[in-house]
Amino acid sequence: MRIRDVIQTSWRGITxxxxxxLLTMLGIVIGITSVILLLSIGTSATKLLxxxxxxxxSNLIFIVPGATKGSRFSSPPSVQxxxxxxxxxxxxxxxxxxxxxxxxxxxVRGQAKVVFENNxxxxxxxxxxxxFFLVRDLEIARGAAFKESDVLSFNxxxxxxxxxxxxxxxxxxxxxxxxxxxGKEGIGPFGVDQDNLVIIPITVAQKQLLGIDYYNVLxxxxxxxxxxxxxxxxxxxxxxxxxxxxxxxxxxxxxRTQEDALSLLGDITSIMTVFLTAVASxxxxxxxxxxxxxxxxxxxxxxxxxxLRKALGANSRDITEQFLxxxxxxxxxxxxxxxxxxxxxxxxxxxxxxxxxxxxxxFALPPTAIFLAVAVAALTGxxxxxxxxxxxxxxxxxxALRYE
Amino acid sequence: MIELQTVERVYGDGALGMRALQGVSLxxxxxxxVSIMGPSGSGKSTLLHLVSFLDTPTRGTYRFRGRDxxxxxxxxxxxxxxxxxxxxxxxxxxxxxxxVYENVELPLLYSSLHPEExxxxxxxxxxxxxxxxxxxxxxxxxxxGEKQRVAIARALVCKPSIICADEPTGNLDSVSGxxxxxxxxxxxxxxxxxxxxxxxxxxxxxxxxxxxxKDGRIASDERVAGHASAGLSK
Numbered sequence: 001m002r003i004r005d006v007i008q009t010s011w012r013g014i015t016x017x018x019x020x021x022l023l024t025m026l027g028i029v030i031g032i033t034s035v036i037l038l039l040s041i042g043t044s045a046t047k048l049l050x051x052x053x054x055x056x057x058s059n060l061i062f063i064v065p066g067a068t069k070g071s072r073f074s075s076p077p078s079v080q081x082x083x084x085x086x087x088x089x090x091x092x093x094x095x096x097x098x099x100x101x102x103x104x105x106x107x108v109r110g111q112a113k114v115v116f117e118n119n120x121x122x123x124x125x126x127x128x129x130x131x132f133f134l135v136r137d138l139e140i141a142r143g144a145a146f147k148e149s150d151v152l153s154f155n156x157x158x159x160x161x162x163x164x165x166x167x168x169x170x171x172x173x174x175x176x177x178x179x180x181x182x183g184k185e186g187i188g189p190f191g192v193d194q195d196n197l198v199i200i201p202i203t204v205a206q207k208q209l210l211g212i213d214y215y216n217v218l219x220x221x222x223x224x225x226x227x228x229x230x231x232x233x234x235x236x237x238x239x240x241x242x243x244x245x246x247x248x249x250x251x252x253x254x255x256r257t258q259e260d261a262l263s264l265l266g267d268i269t270s271i272m273t274v275f276l277t278a279v280a281s282x283x284x285x286x287x288x289x290x291x292x293x294x295x296x297x298x299x300x301x302x303x304x305x306x307x308l309r310k311a312l313g314a315n316s317r318d319i320t321e322q323f324l325x326x327x328x329x330x331x332x333x334x335x336x337x338x339x340x341x342x343x344x345x346x347x348x349x350x351x352x353x354x355x356x357x358x359x360x361x362x363f364a365l366p367p368t369a370i371f372l373a374v375a376v377a378a379l380t381g382x383x384x385x386x387x388x389x390x391x392x393x394x395x396x397x398x399x400a401l402r403y404e
Numbered sequence: 405m406i407e408l409q410t411v412e413r414v415y416g417d418g419a420l421g422m423r424a425l426q427g428v429s430l431x432x433x434x435x436x437x438v439s440i441m442g443p444s445g446s447g448k449s450t451l452l453h454l455v456s457f458l459d460t461p462t463r464g465t466y467r468f469r470g471r472d473x474x475x476x477x478x479x480x481x482x483x484x485x486x487x488x489x490x491x492x493x494x495x496x497x498x499x500x501x502x503x504v505y506e507n508v509e510l511p512l513l514y515s516s517l518h519p520e521e522x523x524x525x526x527x528x529x530x531x532x533x534x535x536x537x538x539x540x541x542x543x544x545x546x547x548x549g550e551k552q553r554v555a556i557a558r559a560l561v562c563k564p565s566i567i568c569a570d571e572p573t574g575n576l577d578s579v580s581g582x583x584x585x586x587x588x589x590x591x592x593x594x595x596x597x598x599x600x601x602x603x604x605x606x607x608x609x610x611x612x613x614x615x616x617x618k619d620g621r622i623a624s625d626e627r628v629a630g631h632a633s634a635g636l637s638k
Contacts, residue, residue: 005513016501308497311458312558313486313514315479397458401497 001318010325017298024294025334027287028380032338032373033345034283038276039369040346046269047362053261059102059228060135061235062256063087063218085214086243086252092218094242100226100234105132106215108205114198116168116179123164125198127205128219133159135221143175151201154208159199228257281376287334288380295327295388306392307400316393323392327385328378335377339370405565405597406432406455411464413450424450426620427464432599434565437592439611439628440601446617448601449570455599456489456568457481486514490559494571496551498558500544504535507543508558515562529557533587549580556587566597573607585610 014021065084087106095104108127113120132138133145146157158179165174206212222231232255239253240246299306306319346365353361408430414421425447432438432455440448453459454466457473466473468484476484485491490511498507508526517525530536533553538546543554552572559567569588573581589610592598602608609628616624 001514002519004519009513012502304497305499308499309510309514310482311456311485311491311497312511313482313562315482315514317479318482318514398453401493 001314001321006318006321006325007329009322010329013298013302013322013326014329020294020298021330024291024330025337027290028284028331028334028377029287029338029341031280031284031287031380032335032377033342035277035280035373035376036339036342036365036369037345037349038280039273039366039372040342040364041349042269042273042276043364043366043369044350044362045272046266047364048360049265049269050262051362053258053265059222059224059231060258061220061222061228061232063091063220063235063239064254064256065214065216065252066254067251068254084252085212087215087218088213090242091215091239094238095218095220095235098234098238100223100231101220102223103131103135103221105129105135105219105221106202107132107217107219108202108210108212108214109216110205110210112198112209114164114168114179116177119168119170121164121167123196123198125158125200125205125209127200127202127209129202132199132219135219142173146199146201151203154203155201156204157201161197163196164198228259232257277372284376284380288331288384291327291331291380292384292387295323295385296391298326299323299388299392302392303395303400303403306395307397307403310395310397311401319393319395320389323389324382324385327388328381331377331381331385335374338377339373342373343370405434405469406430407465407467408451408454408461409465409467411454411461411466413447413454413459414462424620425454425461428620428622430615430622430625432597434597435592435595436613437589437598437611438600438613438615439608440599440615440617441603441605441608442617442623443603447620448617450620451617452568452570452599452601456491456566457485458491482514486511487562488564488566490556490562490564490567492552492555492559492567492569492572494574496548496555496575498543498551498554501542503540503542504530504546504554504557505539507554508561510558511562517562525561525563526557529561530554532560532591533557547580548576549583552576552580552584553587556584556591560591564596566599567591569598569600571602572600573602573604581607 065087089106092104092106095101105128109124110127111122111124113122126132129151130146130148133140138145140159141162143159145159146155149155150157160168160174160179168174168179169177200209220231220235222228226234236251236255239255240248240251243252245251309319309322343365346363350361350363354363408428410427410429411425412423412427413425414423416422428447428451430451440451442448450459454461457476460473468488473481499510505526508529509522512522512525527536527539530539533556535550535553535557538550543551546554552575556567556572567588572584572588576584585607588598588600592612598611600608600611608614612628614624614626614628615622
């Protein structure tokens with residue numbers, strides 16, 4: 001049978017049962033659309049997350065007290081809530097003599113309730129030095145950051161985040177006002193909304209609010225002239241010296257870089273992508289089974305036609321080709337519609353999310369998603385078309401002709 | 405051209421099997437018009453199916469143009485059905501949503517005829533059954549007699565040597581039936597070998613040889629008077 005004839009015959013089969021063909025395609029359309037949409041969302045979300053992490057500052061190294069055991073997914077004990085008191089002023093002194101380190105900013109954290117007139121809110125306060133604003137590359141919207149002299153003389157000043165300013169002062173200018181602090185709570189978790197932060201001199205936080213003499217975290221800004229991994233190794237050896245550690249497996253601190261965080265994030269997002277792809281594949285599988293189901297119905301319904309074609313000289317291969325091509329054509333058309341629909345939804349989503357989300361949204365229509373969608377659609381057609389097509393070809397012409 | 409030797413066809417297995425044909429031997433020469441008669445269940449349709457390669461014998465040999473058909477593959481049998489045999493069914497078996505043209509075109513889809521020669525072949529076949537003006541009508545808008553004539557055109561289009569007709573007048577009124585039989589007689593005069601299965605004596609008289617069957621065996625096989633049997637060959 002000529003290719004053109006096979007195509008024409010299959011096309012006739014599709015168009016003669018229009019409603020059935022459209023419903024069959026719908027399963028594939030939904031599957032392909034969700035593959036494209038989910039992969040696009042996964043890619044955009046990944047970009048967004050990476051962008052946020054990169055926004056913390058540049059060339060950053062974090063020192064967290066306590067050693068980290070196990071994989072890089074496990075967190076150091078201090079993060080898990082264990083109080084480790086090994087990070088002290090001794091370490092910052094030692095680091096200040098290290099040439100590859102540009103700046104160091106120690107941090108202590110706690111939670112407190114802050115009050116202004118009748119307004120109050122619970123915040124995470126962060127005690128640190130004046131260098132912190134440089135290391136984190138923070139901009140002061142109004143007023144000024146505190147200075148090293150404020151830190152040394154225990155001055156009770158604070159830099160507050162936008163959210164807090166709004167809660168406490170409303171539309172009024174908070175600069176120069178006095179806020180009060182009530183009670184204290186323990187050290188809060190890592191990672192808080194940056195706008196919900198109160199930054200105060202570390203001396204005030206340590207001696208007057210928390211009553212401690214250790215740090216929770218050391219933030220190090222590497223000297224831009226040095227390679228970051230070199231700086232990490234320098235910092236590590238400085239810490240081992242000050243802490244008198246000779247056996248590296250007995251380190252009582254953890255060094256993390258921004259790259260570590262980024263690569264960890266990369267792992268998380270690729271797991272997310274795999275997960276989303278799996279979900280989308282299931283919907284494609286359902287679409288494929290729909291195709292198989294409908295094709296089996298079509299084969300049964302057209303038993304007499306199959307018998308007739310065989311009697312007129314069609315061999316098993318001709319019949320297989322006809323029905324297989326019908327399935328492939330249905331899935332291909334469904335695939336094209338799905339790609340168009342999925343892409344339009346991605347564009348629509350971009351316009352909505354980039355306006356609604358405060359962080360913005362990235363446009364991503366990865367070519368791999370489209371390629372994957374096409375490949376899967378074609379494969380679905382062949383895979384789920386073979387069985388019904390074989391059933392059709394196996395039919396005995398006489399029995400098929402007798403079929404009512 | 406057709407030689408059956410002690411052919412049996414059993415449906416089902418072993419002792420419980422239904423023996424539709426029990427040792428049938430039949431030779432049909434090129435150019436013959438054979439009518440096969442018999443009551444229902446006598447095996448006449450089974451015999452026609454075997455001859456036209458729609459079915460295979462359980463035992464015995466079937467030689468077609470001198471070749472033993474036992475070794476033929478599925479594709480070879482399909483090719484013979486396409487090129488050598490035109491089949492006309494009692495129930496017409498047209499594809500109702502397709503036009504007359506498309507119905508007649510069906511066997512050509514499976515033939516090696518070049519697509520450019522198709523139109524001429526289809527038009528010639530439709531002309532020979534007198535339906536040229538209905539070429540582009542849908543098959544399900546035709547009358548029974550017209551449908552059967554389309555079916556004959558479809559059987560003719562690949563220029564087969566043999567036309568097998570299974571009760572072609574069974575679903576038709578007597579006028580349409582006579583028209584169909586006249587066409588078959590004319591085709592026989594033009595050189596086609598015709599094998600006709602019928603249970604109507606009137607229809608069977610169109611043949612030049614009458615084979616009667618009973619209980620899966622050939623009961624009689626005779627020349628019908630008044631017809632010349634010259635010009636026949638194996």
